[in-house]
Amino acid sequence: EAQVTQNPRYLITVTGKKLTVTCSQNMNHEYMSWYRQDPGLGLRQIYYSMNVEVTDKGDVPEGYKVSRKEKRNFPLILESPSPNQTSLYFCASSFKGSSYEQYFGPGTRLTVT
Amino acid sequence: KNQVEQSPQSLIILEGKNCTLQCNYTVSPFSNLRWYKQDTGRGPVSLTIMTFSENTKSNGRYTATLDADTKQSSLHITASQLSDSASYICVVSKFSKLIQGAQKLVFGQGTRLTINP
Numbered sequence: 001e002a003q004v005t006q007n008p009r010y011l012i013t014v015t016g017k018k019l020t021v022t023c024s025q026n027m028n029h030e031y032m033s034w035y036r037q038d039p040g041l042g043l044r045q046i047y048y049s050m051n052v053e054v055t056d057k058g059d060v061p062e063g064y065k066v067s068r069k070e071k072r073n074f075p076l077i078l079e080s081p082s083p084n085q086t087s088l089y090f091c092a093s094s095f096k097g098s099s100y101e102q103y104f105g106p107g108t109r110l111t112v113t
Numbered sequence: 114k115n116q117v118e119q120s121p122q123s124l125i126i127l128e129g130k131n132c133t134l135q136c137n138y139t140v141s142p143f144s145n146l147r148w149y150k151q152d153t154g155r156g157p158v159s160l161t162i163m164t165f166s167e168n169t170k171s172n173g174r175y176t177a178t179l180d181a182d183t184k185q186s187s188l189h190i191t192a193s194q195l196s197d198s199a200s201y202i203c204v205v206s207k208f209s210k211l212i213q214g215a216q217k218l219v220f221g222q223g224t225r226l227t228i229n230p
Binding site (some may be wrong): 004033035040041042043044045088090092099101102103104105106107109 | 144145147154155156157158159162164202206217218220221222223
C-alpha cells in the first residue's frame with residue numbers, strides 16, 4: 001500500500017531533550033516536506049527536500065533540522081525542544097513538480113513541557 | 114504578503130443539504146489551487162487540484178471552481194453525508210523562484226464543516 005508513515009504518533013517530552021520524528025514514504029517520491037499545524041494558524045511549512053541531499057527552509061524553520069540521506073526517509077530533528085514547538089506535525093511527499101498531489105502522513109502530536 | 118483566506122470558519126448543515134465553501138487568495142506567482150479534506154487528528158487528503166486554465170473540477174459529490182481573474186475558489190458539496198464532517202482546507206501552490214519544481218504551498222486556515230443527522 002502506498003503511504004507516508006511517521007513515528008512516533010504521540011510524544012511527550014521535556015524542554016531541551018533532543019528528539020527525532022521519522023518520516024518514510026514508499027512511493028519513490030523525490031519531494032518531501034514537514035509541516036506543523038497549530039490552532040488558528042493552519043499548516044505551515046518547516047523544511048522541504050527536493051531530492052537526496054537537497055533540502056531548504058520553509059516558513060518556520062527555527063529550532064528544527066532535517067536530513068535527506070535516502071530517498072524514502074526525511075527525519076525531523078529537534079535538537080533542543082521548547083514548549084512553543086508543541087504542535088501537530090505532518091510529513092508529506094510527492095513527485096517533483098508543482099502540480100503533483102502531496103500525500104500526507106498520519107501526523108505526530110508532540111507536547112514539550 | 115501571500116495569503117489564503119477561507120470562509121466561513123465553521124458551518125453546520127443538515128445531512129442531505131448542499132453547501133459551498135469559499136477561498137480567496139493573493140498568492141503569487143500562482144501555480145495551482147488545491148482543496149484538501151482533513152478529518153480530526155489525521156493528515157489532509159487531496160480532493161481536487163486546479164491549474165490556472167481550469168474553471169471547474171469534480172470529484173464525486175465535490176465540485177471545485179476557480180476564477181483566476183478574481184483569485185477566488187469555491188468548493189461545493191452536494192447531498193452532504195455524515196462522513197463529510199471535517200475541515201476543508203484551501204491550498205495555493207506558488208512557483209518557486211529559486212528551485213525549479215519546488216512546491217511552495219500556502220495553506221488557508223480551513224472551514225470546519227459539521228453535518229448533523
